[in-house]
Amino acid sequence: MNGLRASLLRILALTRKELLAVLKDRRARMSLLVPAIVQALVFGYAATYDLNHVPYAVIDQDQSQSSRTLLAGLDGSGLFERVAELHRAADIATWIDARRALLVLQIPSDFERRLQNGSGAVVQVIADGRNSNTAGTALGYLGSIVDQFNSEWRSSHALPAASIEVVTRAWYNPNLETRWNMIPGLIGTLTLIQTMMLTAMSVAREREQGTFDQLLVTPFRPYEIMAGKALPSMVVGTSQATGVLLVAQLWFHIPFAGSYLTLYTGLLLFLLAAIGIGLLLSSVATTMQQAMLYSMLLIMPFSLLSGLTTPLTNMPLVLQYFTALNPLRYAIDVARRVYLEGVGLPLLWSDLWPLGLIATITLGGASWMFSHRMQ
């Protein structure tokens, strides 16, 4: 009993020392909290596939009432911005190539005539496919504006409505805003980087400066040193995650559908896994530079192959198996589902057990490495 108490006291003392080491420097203190919140704000605005300023140019060879109505529909949607009215087809390339217009619409001179006589008018659209996803999204917007024009034309000209209509309902995100999906995903992503690096570097620093050997001659046991290194990172990670969560709710007003207890359970497991990986890395690395490079080598694939920006299901099967080792993948899934769908712990089981497993294996491995190195 006494041994346990003494052990806890030692861990606490070490945690305190570590926290002091991390927080004593004002710059270091700033570098732990401010970036996460600033990034949540900036990326919250930037990380969206939604478009609201699609620059388009038009060649209106018809100059009719109808063509103007169609274009007015575009301009009035708030999504499109007319940047030019061109007169020659040769100008299209100039505007597209220089990225000044994302779309160029070409309305032929028989536009109104064909509309009137019911043979169907055709509008040619040229899109800049350098970012094919953006081009696709813009064309989708354009398509729905044209659909609306069509149904208005039909009803005002006593034509029968389109024979089949697709009525869409989107669950959990009625307006299909990608921001709703992105920001909860940032909770894990933004905390991963610093938590993992902080842990990996803190041991490497002690080793590089030779203070790790000093730590070894104290009565600390390996697991106590590990706990002392893990706890401060845990504190930092949790506060960063809370910061991002607050930005999502208070700034972006994304409704939180789930329970905080569930979310934090998931986040805690995720942080343990991230810290475990950091500790494992630091037991391999001998210098800070190596520790940093190794953590970078992991952070990049972790953050890009996490399902944050591109869906996991699009990956080749081999890579999908690889992402099973990625703690961020589970954290993002937990954050999104708790945040947007409000699911409870039972439905999250498939995310939680892998996180627990990663945490157990990496923390166990790191502890083994530490005690191994000590002898």
Add this chain to the structure above:
Amino acid sequence: MKEPAGAPADAWIAKLRRIRALVRKETLQVLRDPSSIAIGVVLPLILILLFGYGLSLDVKHVPIALVMDDNSADASALAGAFELSPYFRPQRQPTLAAAQRLLLQQKIDGIVHIQSDFSQRLNDGHTSLQLIVHGADANRARIIQSYVTGAVGAWSAQRHAQGQAADIAPVTLETRVWFNEANDSSYFLVPGLIVLVMTLIGGLLTSMVMAREWERGTLEALLVTPVRADEILLGKTLPYFLLGMIGLAVCVLAAEFLFHVPLRGSLWILIGASMLYVLVALGIGLLISSWVKNQLVASQLTMLVTFMPAFMLSGFLFDLRSVPLFVRLITYVLPARYYVALLQSVFLAGNVWAVIVPNTLVLALMAAGLGLTSRAVMNKRLQ
């Protein structure tokens, strides 16, 4: 800062000699540290392979559920259209509730529900069908929505071609997507990845190296030798610059031969722009490290000002024209933005001077500015 009077030529030779010695020392250090080699060759290779194959925004073979409450010939024909489409991988579900459970578990991405009065209303001239998508991945959901609309439109047109009453839409769009006719997302993701890789190589390594010298006090040791600030900077920059160029070669080769991204512009412009960008990235690394002097803070800061913005704010994934003004202003400061624009154009569109000239100019100005600032900061620190 005074040049010794007399023989300026000798002074220059001595300067070059000192730089050569520093470059040699730095190169040896790079070669001896396996982690630097890892970042120069192995990292670009792994990253470009992982992400080239792993990142994709293409939506194909979407798993959807078909719920058929109507068993008429028309409804079956429509279901058949979904089953034949390469975009969907439909599975029939007996009830809407069963399908909704699958959607909730995200086993499927959408439900197409054909209601019991579908064909009856179709014969009356107007019918509807219900599509339920999971909004969590809104980008994907929107694409699925347009696929479903497209599939239904195609079926309806085909039906009319077979003798049913004509149903001509007043306006149809005839779309052509330039530069990427096959609509393959790796065409723009792979050039973007090159930006990420070059950012990492340039920024991180240098910031770490300088901070390490400050931390260990070896820079003070260099001070008592006759080397100058600009010589130290050059000595530090050159080996890492070469490392970056090796990384670039790895990336471009992979883009060409593994991912078959067409290189429609000139290779020389690509190389020139990349050289400038690596210089800028190195400059940022040097500046950060001569400012903070602490490896931990330097590395985190570099990560924050280079990698994350290059990922999120460079136009690599997200369209910069749609972000609010204050975020757009931030992106103008980021070198990655200009490099992404350059690479996407040179790879896909060719030598578009209207894109190449301004973007290269900004990168060149940034490189020069960063070089001069780091020299000034170094000089100040050294006194």
